Amino acid sequence: MNxxxxxxxxxxxxxxxxxxxIINDSDLRKVIDxxxxxxxxxxxxxxxxxxTFLKKHREPVYIILAALNETTVEEIKAQSxxxxxxxxxxxxxxxxxxxxxxxxxxxx
Numbered sequence: 001m002n003x004x005x006x007x008x009x010x011x012x013x014x015x016x017x018x019x020x021x022i023i024n025d026s027d028l029r030k031v032i033d034x035x036x037x038x039x040x041x042x043x044x045x046x047x048x049x050x051x052t053f054l055k056k057h058r059e060p061v062y063i064i065l066a067a068l069n070e071t072t073v074e075e076i077k078a079q080s081x082x083x084x085x086x087x088x089x090x091x092x093x094x095x096x097x098x099x100x101x102x103x104x105x106x107x108x
Contacts, residue, residue: 014067018060019101027052064091 003011022028031052035045054061062076065087069076076084091097 011067015064016101018057018064022053022057022060023101025052025056027056061088 028049031045031049034048059073062073065071065076065084066073068091069087
């Protein structure tokens, strides 16, 4: 993602409350911590993480995706699931963005 500083700041202002809620969700943290401590197959990890994540945070995920992709929530909802998964993977692989937000996560 190659945005001007001004546009990036606007996006950060928009998504920060949603990202903070997701990062600090105690149920998600429990799943993440559980699999940090015990080796498990990725499928088990994602089978537990994804339902928790999307059940509680579906709308915030759509808002974040819309902001980062400069589109609307309605367009995110209507696009193919494959495109949505690709966008989520791109965010997950954006080390600078992830580092920025995880640096503010609560330490437990």
